Amino acid sequence: MxxxxxxxxxxxxxxxxxxxxxxxxxxxxxxxxxxxxxxxxxxxxxxxxxxxxxxxxxxxxxxxxxxxxxxxxxxxxxxxxxxxxxxxxxxxxxxxxxxxxxxxxxxxxxxxxxxxxxxxxxxxxxxxxxxxxxxxxxxxxxxxxxxxxxxxxxxxxxxxxxxxxxxxxxxxxxxxxxxxxxxxxxxxxxxxxxxxxxxxxxxxEKGKSEATWLRVPRSTPAGRQWQPLYKLGYSPIRCYYQARNRIIYWKKYHRHTGSEGLTEIPLLMALSLLVEDRKAAKLGAYLRGIRAGVRAKVQPVGDGKLVRA
Missing domain, CATH: 3.90.550.10 (Spore Coat Polysaccharide Biosynthesis Protein SpsA; Chain A)
Incomplete structure (x- = not known):
């Protein structure tokens, strides 16, 4: 201290x-x-x-x-x-x-x-x-x-x-x-x-992570490695916010970050369909989140030196 x-x-x-x-x-x-x-x-x-x-x-x-x-x-x-x-x-x-x-x-x-x-x-x-x-x-x-x-x-x-x-x-x-x-x-x-x-x-602990049978290449601090794909075990409401907020993030910062955030949404949806439980509920939540994100009115962040919420 x-x-x-x-x-x-x-x-x-x-x-x-x-x-x-x-x-x-x-x-x-x-x-x-x-x-x-x-x-x-x-x-x-x-x-x-x-x-x-x-x-x-x-x-x-x-x-x-x-x-x-x-x-x-x-x-x-x-x-x-x-x-x-x-x-x-x-x-x-x-x-x-x-x-x-x-x-x-x-x-x-x-x-x-x-x-x-x-x-x-x-x-x-x-x-x-x-x-x-x-x-x-x-x-x-x-x-x-x-x-x-x-x-x-x-x-x-x-x-x-x-x-x-x-x-x-x-x-x-x-x-x-x-x-x-x-x-x-x-x-x-x-x-x-x-x-x-x-x-x-x-x-x-990220969600209720559990390794699946799928393996994907990942960039790790130790270099590029093939690692298990993990299911997250999130609730449908969390799936909703995952989709909605990534779109809002992209709307705010795309001038600086490109497509960062957006590319994960189809991957998360595919993961839910492949390995998660409550597939229909989670897929529906993702779709509602996408719709809410698209409809959200967001002011894009420009090149100002100080950026507030």
């Missing part, structure tokens, strides 16, 4: 009907690494249990939204809490992510005023073991050039509070999915750097 109040670091966790055992592990891992932890609850049914758990940690402060306003709104709640507490940096976490020992210090070692966000290597517990991660040959740090393609997710990221607020925080129209990549793009267009520190990791 840092010394003066102005330079202290905090963490923020978004909760929505969390598994309390996993949330406890999250808190136990992050509390020793920062000066305060803000938990923003998005209308959980078990909010009283969350409050009881938070009270067991003196450094944890619970913020309640009262209803599910989406992850973007909850992330903005956390940014505002960090600003009120005069924290310069905030580590943003999903409720079921667990920081590795020393992760925050490792990220902070690469943070300065020109950096908007520093993220760790994301170790998906359904796809890779810690031993496999440690055996990988990767550069210690990487400067990320794209917001979405190989970009940084929100969870585990050390975010400069001043920079985040300067670009307008998180766009609440997205609700969930592509919230992080939209935010990243605005940081990049505003001139901030995004770095990944591969010497530290975050234990994370």
């Amino acid at each position: 840092s010394g003066s109040k102005a330079s202290m670091r905090c963490a923020g966790i978004v909760t929505y009907n969390p598994d309390l055992k996993r949330l406890r592990a999250n808190l136990e891992a992050i509390v020793p690494q920062v000066d305060r932890v803000f938990v923003c609850d998005n209308g959980s049914d078990n909010v009283q249990d969350i409050e009881t758990l938070a009270a067991a940690f003196p450094a944890v402060q619970l913020e309640r939204l009262g209803e599910n306003l989406g992850i973007a709104a909850a992330l903005n709640c956390l940014l505002q809490a960090a600003e009120r507490g005069t924290f310069d940096w905030i580590v943003l976490l999903d409720q079921d992510s667990v920081a590795s020992d020393g992760m925050v210090d490792a990220l902070a070692a690469h943070a300065d005023e020109t950096t908007g966000l520093v993220c760790p290597f994301i170790l998906d517990r359904n796809r890779m073991s810690v031993e496999e991660y440690r055996a990988m040959d990767m550069p210690a740090t990487q400067r990320l050039e794209h917001a979405a393609k190989g970009g940084a997710i929100t969870s585990g990221s050390l975010v400069q509070v001043k920079a985040a607020l300067a670009v307008g925080g998180f766009d609440e129209r997205f609700f969930i999915d592509y919230v992080d990549f939209d935010f990243n793009e605005r940081l990049l267009l505003a001139g901030y750097e995004i770095l990944r520190v591969n010497t530290t990791y975050l234990l994370h």
Whole structure:
């Protein structure tokens, strides 16, 4: 942890009907690494249990939204809490992510005023073991050039509070999915750097990932490799936002990112038809999301130096 109040670091966790055992592990891992932890609850049914758990940690402060306003709104709640507490940096976490020992210090070692966000290597517990991660040959740090393609997710990221607020925080129209990549793009267009520190990791879980019989070539930190294609196990409502938000993202940033985001939609739909359950419901959700995205009125982002939400 840092010394003066102005330079202290905090963490923020978004909760929505969390598994309390996993949330406890999250808190136990992050509390020793920062000066305060803000938990923003998005209308959980078990909010009283969350409050009881938070009270067991003196450094944890619970913020309640009262209803599910989406992850973007909850992330903005956390940014505002960090600003009120005069924290310069905030580590943003999903409720079921667990920081590795020393992760925050490792990220902070690469943070300065020109950096908007520093993220760790994301170790998906359904796809890779810690031993496999440690055996990988990767550069210690990487400067990320794209917001979405190989970009940084929100969870585990050390975010400069001043920079985040300067670009307008998180766009609440997205609700969930592509919230992080939209935010990243605005940081990049505003001139901030995004770095990944591969010497530290975050234990994370993308949906309910499960390997399928299909194998596809992927670009990895260790090079181009044939890897299993994973089904995500997302709900139909998440499929809706996956399609809708990618189209909105493309409408906002196509002058800078080309077709980034759009090309994934047919692949996601094909994956659902091939290996997911509830095929009809998910396909219908994707189609509704496409229609909503096409109909959405979005102002394209130009070449301005400072880009807000």
